[in-house]
Amino acid sequence: MCRMAAYLGPTIHLDQFLTRPAHSLVVQSYAPQELVYAKVNADGYGYGWYDTNNLPTNYRSTMPIWSDPNLEGLGRGLESDLWLAYIRSATQGSSVNHSNTQPFYDNELLFMHNGYIENFSTHIHHEISDYLSNATRTGIQGNTDSEYIFALLREILNNNEDISIEDACAQMLELLSGWIGDTTALLNFIISDGDFIYAIKHGFNHDSPSLYYTADDDFFPDAQLIASERLTRGKLWQPVPEHHILILSSDEPPELVSL
Numbered sequence: 001m002c003r004m005a006a007y008l009g010p011t012i013h014l015d016q017f018l019t020r021p022a023h024s025l026v027v028q029s030y031a032p033q034e035l036v037y038a039k040v041n042a043d044g045y046g047y048g049w050y051d052t053n054n055l056p057t058n059y060r061s062t063m064p065i066w067s068d069p070n071l072e073g074l075g076r077g078l079e080s081d082l083w084l085a086y087i088r089s090a091t092q093g094s095s096v097n098h099s100n101t102q103p104f105y106d107n108e109l110l111f112m113h114n115g116y117i118e119n120f121s122t123h124i125h126h127e128i129s130d131y132l133s134n135a136t137r138t139g140i141q142g143n144t145d146s147e148y149i150f151a152l153l154r155e156i157l158n159n160n161e162d163i164s165i166e167d168a169c170a171q172m173l174e175l176l177s178g179w180i181g182d183t184t185a186l187l188n189f190i191i192s193d194g195d196f197i198y199a200i201k202h203g204f205n206h207d208s209p210s211l212y213y214t215a216d217d218d219f220f221p222d223a224q225l226i227a228s229e230r231l232t233r234g235k236l237w238q239p240v241p242e243h244h245i246l247i248l249s250s251d252e253p254p255e256l257v258s259l
Contacts, residue, residue: 001037001091001209002102003028004112005231006190006197007083008248009223015075017083018047021219021231029065029087034210034229041065041087043096048103048110049080050194056105062096081250082197084110084190091116091144099142104150106139108193109165111153113146114209114228115186117176120145124179128152131175149176153191165191165198166245170259173202180204190226197248199226201240202259211240215254224248 005025007017019026023033029041045068046060061068065087086102094100103112117124121143128148129137136155140147152175156168163171169191176185188209189200201211215224217234226246230237240246240256247255 001035001116001186002086002088002114003032003035003041003228004084004086004102004114004188004190005225005227006085006192006199006248007220007223007225008197008250009081009220009225011079011081012083012220012223013076014047014049014078014080014083015072016220018085019071019075022233023229023231025085025087025231026065028229032229035089036209038089041089043088043090044101045085045087046101046103047083047085048105048112048192049078049083050110050192054194056108056110056192056194058103058105058110060098060101060103062098062101082192082194084112084192084197086112086114091120094144097142100144100147102146104147106154109150109154110192111146111150112190113149114188114211115203117145117180117187118184120148123183124176127179131155133158149187149189152176165193165196166247166257169198169200169245173200173259177204188228195249197224197226199240199246199248200259201242201244201246203242208242212237213240213246213248213254214238215248224250224254 045065
């Protein structure tokens with residue numbers, strides 16, 4: 001299991017989002033408070049944003065976030081009005097390498113998954129793979145359940161140009177439910193298309209991992225945030241209800257939609 005966070009609001013430097021909060025992802029990498037199946041998140045990290053052409057991009061490292069010598073300079077130099085970030089605790093059987101490190105992206109979306117599907121490689125790997133087109137399947141670079149789930153979401157979106165992201169996520173979860181059966185699956189996601197951020201708190205046959213949001217934190221004026229654990233000591237962080245999609249927009253208050 002891992003930790004993740006997202007920011008949408010006025011343009012800020014990366015370090016204000018990633019390293020400066022009292023309970024930042026750097027702190028959560030070695031001192032998480034609500035991590036259930038691990039003690040540290042030391043198997044790499046990454047962050048994503050949209051460039052000046054509004055195309056998604058990312059930076060990923062297999063080092064623990066606290067040991068990356070590039071982070072200080074990048075934190076001061078990069079700025080954006082939308083950030084996604086992730087620290088990894090690798091699931092057993094999933095190797096620590098660049099291809100398995102999140103966030104993932106395609107031509108439009110940034111994607112992160114916190115959780116796991118039990119016995120993924122022997123249980124539903126083939127079901128997802130068989131559902132994918134050759135073009136989507138050949139784009140997969142790693143071997144994590146997370147990347148295959150992202151491929152499944154892209155396949156659904158590619159097959160229906162008019163479907164919304166939240167409806168595509170609901171369809172993705174419906175497909176996974178049929179394949180997973182009575183197996184444990186923890187399925188928290190954060191996804192962005194550059195304009196909105198979507199967060200899902202969901203799971204099958206187990207409680208979902210922790211996930212919070214706020215739209216009124218003094219450390220992040222006029223911004224909306226999502227995080228596996230509260231980034232600040234602000235009192236207005238709220239838990240995302242289980243089995244819901246949270247939608248953040250710069251023009252509207254947070255919206256919760258039941259799955």
